[in-house]
Amino acid sequence: MSTAIERHLYDVVVIGAGGAGLRAAIEARLAGKRTAIISKSLFGKAHTVMAEGGAAAAMGNANSRDNWMVHFRDTMRGGKFLNNFRMAELHAKEAPERIWELETYGALFDRTKDGKISQRNFGGHEYPRLAHVGDRTGLELIRTLQQKIVSLQQEDYAETGNYESRIRVFQETTVTELLLDGDRVAGAFGYYRESGEFVLFEAPAVVLATGGVGRSYKVTSNSWEYTGDGHALALRAGATLINMEFLQFHPTGMVWPPSVKGILVTESVRGDGGVLRNSEGKRFMFDYVPDVFRKQYAETEEEADRWYTDPDNNRRPPELLPRDEVARAINSEVKAGRGSPAGGVFLDIASRMPAEQIIRRLPSMHHQFKELADVDITKEPMEVGPTCHYVMGGVEVEPDTGAAFGRVQGLFAAGEVSGGMHGSNRLGGNSLSDLLVFGKRAGEHASAYVDTLPARPKPAKVDVAAAVEVALAPLVRTGGENPYTLQQDLQVVMGDLVGIIRREGELTDALKRLQELRVRVANVSSDGGRRYNPGWHLALDLRNMLVVSECTAKAALEREESRGGHTREDFPKMSPQWRRVNLVCSVDEAGEVHLDRKPVPRMRDELLSLFERSELTKYMTDEELSELEAE
Amino acid sequence: MKRHFRVWRGDASGGDLRDFDVEVNEGEVVLDIIHRLQATQTPDLACRWNCKAGKCGSCSMEINGKPRLGCMTRMSTFTEDETITITPIRTFPVIRDLVTDVSFNYEKARETPAFAPPPGLAPGEYRMQQVDVERSQEFRKCIECFLCQNTCHVIRDHDENKPAFSGPRNFIRAAELDMHPLDDRTDRKEFAQASQGLGYCNITKCCTEVCPEHIKITDNAIIPMKERVVDRRYDPLVWLGRKIFRRDQLESAENMAPSTTVGVAGTSGGTTLGASGVPHSSVRLPESAPIGPDGRMDVAELLAPQQGGLSPFGEDISFPLPPEYITYTHPERDKNQ
Numbered sequence: 001m002s003t004a005i006e007r008h009l010y011d012v013v014v015i016g017a018g019g020a021g022l023r024a025a026i027e028a029r030l031a032g033k034r035t036a037i038i039s040k041s042l043f044g045k046a047h048t049v050m051a052e053g054g055a056a057a058a059m060g061n062a063n064s065r066d067n068w069m070v071h072f073r074d075t076m077r078g079g080k081f082l083n084n085f086r087m088a089e090l091h092a093k094e095a096p097e098r099i100w101e102l103e104t105y106g107a108l109f110d111r112t113k114d115g116k117i118s119q120r121n122f123g124g125h126e127y128p129r130l131a132h133v134g135d136r137t138g139l140e141l142i143r144t145l146q147q148k149i150v151s152l153q154q155e156d157y158a159e160t161g162n163y164e165s166r167i168r169v170f171q172e173t174t175v176t177e178l179l180l181d182g183d184r185v186a187g188a189f190g191y192y193r194e195s196g197e198f199v200l201f202e203a204p205a206v207v208l209a210t211g212g213v214g215r216s217y218k219v220t221s222n223s224w225e226y227t228g229d230g231h232a233l234a235l236r237a238g239a240t241l242i243n244m245e246f247l248q249f250h251p252t253g254m255v256w257p258p259s260v261k262g263i264l265v266t267e268s269v270r271g272d273g274g275v276l277r278n279s280e281g282k283r284f285m286f287d288y289v290p291d292v293f294r295k296q297y298a299e300t301e302e303e304a305d306r307w308y309t310d311p312d313n314n315r316r317p318p319e320l321l322p323r324d325e326v327a328r329a330i331n332s333e334v335k336a337g338r339g340s341p342a343g344g345v346f347l348d349i350a351s352r353m354p355a356e357q358i359i360r361r362l363p364s365m366h367h368q369f370k371e372l373a374d375v376d377i378t379k380e381p382m383e384v385g386p387t388c389h390y391v392m393g394g395v396e397v398e399p400d401t402g403a404a405f406g407r408v409q410g411l412f413a414a415g416e417v418s419g420g421m422h423g424s425n426r427l428g429g430n431s432l433s434d435l436l437v438f439g440k441r442a443g444e445h446a447s448a449y450v451d452t453l454p455a456r457p458k459p460a461k462v463d464v465a466a467a468v469e470v471a472l473a474p475l476v477r478t479g480g481e482n483p484y485t486l487q488q489d490l491q492v493v494m495g496d497l498v499g500i501i502r503r504e505g506e507l508t509d510a511l512k513r514l515q516e517l518r519v520r521v522a523n524v525s526s527d528g529g530r531r532y533n534p535g536w537h538l539a540l541d542l543r544n545m546l547v548v549s550e551c552t553a554k555a556a557l558e559r560e561e562s563r564g565g566h567t568r569e570d571f572p573k574m575s576p577q578w579r580r581v582n583l584v585c586s587v588d589e590a591g592e593v594h595l596d597r598k599p600v601p602r603m604r605d606e607l608l609s610l611f612e613r614s615e616l617t618k619y620m621t622d623e624e625l626s627e628l629e630a631e
Numbered sequence: 632m633k634r635h636f637r638v639w640r641g642d643a644s645g646g647d648l649r650d651f652d653v654e655v656n657e658g659e660v661v662l663d664i665i666h667r668l669q670a671t672q673t674p675d676l677a678c679r680w681n682c683k684a685g686k687c688g689s690c691s692m693e694i695n696g697k698p699r700l701g702c703m704t705r706m707s708t709f710t711e712d713e714t715i716t717i718t719p720i721r722t723f724p725v726i727r728d729l730v731t732d733v734s735f736n737y738e739k740a741r742e743t744p745a746f747a748p749p750p751g752l753a754p755g756e757y758r759m760q761q762v763d764v765e766r767s768q769e770f771r772k773c774i775e776c777f778l779c780q781n782t783c784h785v786i787r788d789h790d791e792n793k794p795a796f797s798g799p800r801n802f803i804r805a806a807e808l809d810m811h812p813l814d815d816r817t818d819r820k821e822f823a824q825a826s827q828g829l830g831y832c833n834i835t836k837c838c839t840e841v842c843p844e845h846i847k848i849t850d851n852a853i854i855p856m857k858e859r860v861v862d863r864r865y866d867p868l869v870w871l872g873r874k875i876f877r878r879d880q881l882e883s884a885e886n887m888a889p890s891t892t893v894g895v896a897g898t899s900g901g902t903t904l905g906a907s908g909v910p911h912s913s914v915r916l917p918e919s920a921p922i923g924p925d926g927r928m929d930v931a932e933l934l935a936p937q938q939g940g941l942s943p944f945g946e947d948i949s950f951p952l953p954p955e956y957i958t959y960t961h962p963e964r965d966k967n968q
C-alpha cells in the first residue's frame with residue numbers, strides 16, 4: 001500500500017464547508033491569506049443545506065421595535081442564562097450586517113412590501129426576526145457563500161491566471177488529525193475519500209467548522225457527516241469542550257417509515273390543531289402538564305379545542321407545551337408500552353380538519369409526507385418521536401476571536417462545533433446567523449494570528465507517520481468487527497441511556513458500555529481498498545464519535561439539574577447554583593476524558609440591566625442577587 | 632421480504648452489474664436498500680448521500696435506466712417481483728461503484744461570471760419587490776444534483792462536446808443572474824450564447840423532466856435566454872461583428888475574470904474558437920435556435936404533437952425496462968483526451 005503523502009502549504013486551513021467554514025474562508029482570503037477549505041462531502045452539500053426556517057437577525061424590517069438588545073434578551077432566555085453573554089451580545093449586534101452582506105454576494109431573500117428582507121416569527125423570538133427564503137433558507141445561504149467563493153476565485157484568475165492561487169476547495173477530503181509544533185498548530189492530516197490517498201496541509205492556523213455530533217444517536221435529523229470530528233480533533237490537539245451535556249431534541253421527528261426516520265415535522269402542525277395520541281387513541285398530553293404550567297393550559301379536550309378559534313377565553317391545548325415537555329411526555333408513553341409500532345406516538349391532523357384545509361394550511365408538510373413517505377396526512381396520522389437535532393456544546397472559544405481555549409494556539413472554531421453561544425438551548429434561527437457572525441470573526445482572527453508569528457510552525461515527521469498508521473489500521477487489520485455494527489451499538493447506547501431523559505443509573509451504565517465499545521472500536525476492521533470505501537471512512541469516524549459521546553455522558557452525569565437540552569429525571573428542577581457552572585472536557589495523553597468545573601463569566605452590568613429583576617430571580621442565586629442589590 | 636437488485640460495481644478500469652437479494656421493508660426508498668447492502672453485504676459499496684430528504688442533491692444515480700435521486704425513489708413505486716437495476720450516472724466518469732467524478736459541473740460553474748453587485752448601494756440598502764425576485768428564486772432552488780446535466784443528450788455519451796457546453800444547470804445560473812433585479816451586468820445572454828454553448832441546446836426538455844426540484848429549466852430559463860439573444864442579433868453577420876466587439880469590451884472590463892467570449896480557453900477547458908470565431912466540435916456546430924419569421928421562437932409544446940420533449944431513450948420504450956434489456960456498460964474514458 002502506498003503511503004505517499006501529498007503536501008500543501010497554506011496560511012489558513014478551514015475544516016468544514018458549511019456556513020461557518022465558508023464565511024471564515026472568505027474572510028481569510030479577503031485578508032490576503034492563502035486559504036484552503038476542506039470538506040467531507042461535495043462543495044455546497046454540507047449540512048447547512050438542510051436548514052429550513054431562517055436566519056435570525058434583528059433588522060427590524062417587520063417590526064421596527066426590534067433591535068439587538070431584544071434579540072440578546074431572547075437568546076439568553078432561550079439558553080436559560082447559561083450562554084456566554086459576550087457571544088450572545090456580538091451575535092445579536094452583528095447578525096444584521098452579516099445578512100445584508102449576503103445580498104451583496106447575490107442572495108435573494110423573500111421580501112416585504114417595501115422591498116426589504118422579509119422576516120418571520122419563530123418560537124422564542126419576541127418579534128418576527130428570521131430572514132428566510134421559503135423553507136430553503138439554508139440552501140440559499142450555502143449557495144450564496146459558495147458562489148462568493150467562486151467569484152473571489154474569478155478575481156484571482158483575472159490577476160494570476162489560476163483560479164486556485166489564493167483559495168482552494170478540497171472536496172471529499174476528510175481530516176483525521178491536527179498536527180502541532182509544540183503547542184502551536186502546524187497543520188492538518190487527512191485523506192481524499194475518492195482515492196484514499198493521504199494529504200498533509202501545513203498551515204499555522206486552522207479554523208474548525210465541522211458541525212455537530214448527531215450521528216451518535218439512533219434517531220436524528222443529522223447526516224452521516226455529523227460524527228463530531230471537529231470536537232474530537234480539538235480535544236486531541238489540547239483544546240477543551242464546554243456544555244457537552246446539552247443536546248437539542250426536537251419532539252416531533254418522523255419515526256415511520258424508516259426512510260425518513262428523524263426528519264422534522266414542523267411545530268405548526270400542532271399549532272394548527274394537530275394532536276398527539278398514544279396507541280390506545282388517547283390524547284395523552286393532558287396527563288403531562290407540569291404544575292408550573294397548570295394555569296395556562298386546558299384541562300379538558302373541549303376547552304383545548306375551543307382555543308384554536310377563541311384563544312382569549314380559553315387555555316392553550318397541552319400539545320403546545322415547550323419542546324422539552326412534549327418530548328418528555330412522548331418518551332414516557334413509549335416507555336410505558338403505549339407507543340406506535342415504530343416506537344413513536346401518533347400525530348393526528350387528519351381527523352381534526354377537512355382535507356382541503358390541511359393542504360391549504362400545511363402545504364409543505366403534506367408534500368413532504370407524500371413525496372418522502374407516501375403517507376397522505378389528510379387520511380392517516382403521522383408517527384412521530386423525539387429526534388436528535390443540534391448540539392449546543394462544543395469547542396470552548398474566546399468570544400471575540402473564536403480562538404480555542406486550552407493549551408493549543410492557532411486553533412479557531414466557529415459554527416455548531418463551537419460552544420457557549422447558545423447556552424443550554426438554541427433558539428430556532430439562531431444557528432444560521434451564528435455561522436455568519438462567528439465564521440467571519442474566526443477567519444479574521446486566524447489571519448491576524450498568522451501575521452503575529454515570527455516563523456511557520458513545522459509538523460513533526462513522527463506525528464505524520466503516526467497519523468498514517470492510525471488511518472490505515474482498519475484496513476490492515478483482519479477479522480475485526482464491522483464498523484456498521486459498532487455504529488449501531490453506539491447509537492443504541494446513546495439513544496437509550498444518554499437520550500432525552502437521563503437518570504444517574506443509566507448514565508453510569510452508559511459510561512461503562514462506552515468503555516467496552518472503545519475496546520471494540522480499537523479493533524475495528526474494514527474490507528475493501530482505499531478508493532472511496534465508506535466502510536473504512538466510518539471505521540475512522542467511530543473513534544471521534546466515541547470520545548465525544550463520552551464527554552456528553554460524563555457531563556450529563558455530573559450536572560445534577562434539568563436545564564434546556566439536559567433533563568435529569570432524578571433532578572427535575574433548574575438550579576441557580578448550577579447556572580454558575582460550566583462543565584469543561586479535555587483529554588489527556590492517554591486519551592482519557594477529564595471533566596472540570598469552571599465558573600460561567602459574569603454578565604456586564606449594562607447587559608444585566610436589560611432584564612427585569614423579577615426575571616433574574618428565576619435564574620440567579622440569592623448571593624448573586626444581593627450582589628446586584630449592593631451596586 | 633427479500634427483493635432482487637442489480638447494482639453496478641467497479642471503477643474507472645471497468646466493472647459490471649452484480650446481483651443481490653436484499654431485505655426490503657415497508658416505506659423504504661432505494662437509498663435505504665443501498666445502506667442495508669453496506670451494513671450487511673458490501674461494506675465498501677461506494678455511494679454519495681447526505682440529507683436523505685431530497686435537499687442536498689448528493690445521491691444522484693440511474694434506477695432502471697432513469698436518472699433519479701436515490702433518497703426520493705420509493706420502493707413502493709416498483710412491483711414486488713421487479714428487479715431493480717442501479718447504475719451510476721452516466722455522463723460523468725466513474726470513480727467507484729455509484730460515485731462519479733462531477734468536477735465538470737464545478738469547473739463550468741466557475742467559468743460563469745459571478746453576481747455583479749450594483750455600485751453605489753451599501754449592504755442593507757438593497758430594495759427589491761417579491762414579484763421581481765421570484766423568477767430568479769425559482770432557479771436558486773437548484774440542489775446541484777446534476778441530473779439535468781447527466782440527461783442532456785448534448786454531452787451524454789458525447790464527451791467531445793463537454794468543453795464547449797456548460798449544460799442546463801449553468802444555463803439556469805446565467806438566467807438567474809440575467810433576471811436578478813440588481814445584477815449590474817447586461818451581457819448574461821450573450822455570455823450564455825457565446826461561452827456556455829447555449830446554441831447546442833435544441834430544447835428537448837429532457838433536463839426539465841428529470842429535475843427533482845421541478846424547475847422549468849427549458850421554459851423559464853433556456854427559451855427566454857435564447858429569445859432575447861435572438862432579438863438582439865438576428866442577423867448572423869451583425870452578430871459576428873457585435874460578438875467581436877463585445878469581446879473587446881469584455882476584456883477591458885473590470886472584475887471580468889474568465890468571462891471573455893473565449894471563456895477560459897486552454898486552462899480549464901473553455902471553448903476554443905476556430906478562425907471563424909465559432910467553437911470547434913467534432914460532431915456539429917452549435918445550432919442556432921429555430922426562429923420564426925417574426926424573429927421569435929415557437930413555444931414548443933403548443934405546436935408539437937406531444938407535450939414536453941422527446942424522450943432521450945426513444946419514444947418506443949417504456950420504463951422500467953425488463954432486466955434482460957439492460958445492456959449497461961460504462962463508457963470508458965477516452966485515453967487520448
Ligand SMILES: Cc1cc2nc3c(=O)[nH]c(=O)nc-3n(C[C@H](O)[C@H](O)[C@H](O)COP(=O)(O)OP(=O)(O)OC[C@H]3O[C@@H](n4cnc5c(N)ncnc54)[C@H](O)[C@@H]3O)c2cc1C
Nearest residue numbers: 016017018019020040047048053175211415416429431432
Ligand atoms: C433539519 C435541520 C433543520 C435546521 N433548520 C435550521 C433553521 O431553520 N435555522 C437555523 O438557524 N438552524 C437550523 N438548523 C441548524 C443548522 O443548520 C446547523 O447548525 C448549521 O448548518 C451548522 O453549520 P456549520 O457551518 O457549523 O456546519 P455544517 O454546515 O454542518 O458543515 C460541516 C462541514 O464540515 C465538514 N467536515 C466535518 N468533519 C470533517 C472532517 N473530519 N474533515 C473535513 N471536513 C469535515 C463537513 O463535510 C461539512 O462541510 C437545522 C439543522 C437541521 C439538521
Ligand code: SF4
Nearest residue numbers: 783832834835836838
Ligand atoms: S433542453 Fe435538451 S438539449 Fe437543452 S439543455 Fe435541456 S436536455 Fe439539453
Ligand code: SF4
Nearest residue numbers: 773774776777779842
Ligand atoms: S436544475 Fe434541477 S436537475 Fe439540474 S442540478 Fe439543479 S436541481 Fe438538479
Ligand code: FES
Nearest residue numbers: 682683688690702
Ligand atoms: S441524500 Fe440529499 S438529495 Fe438524496
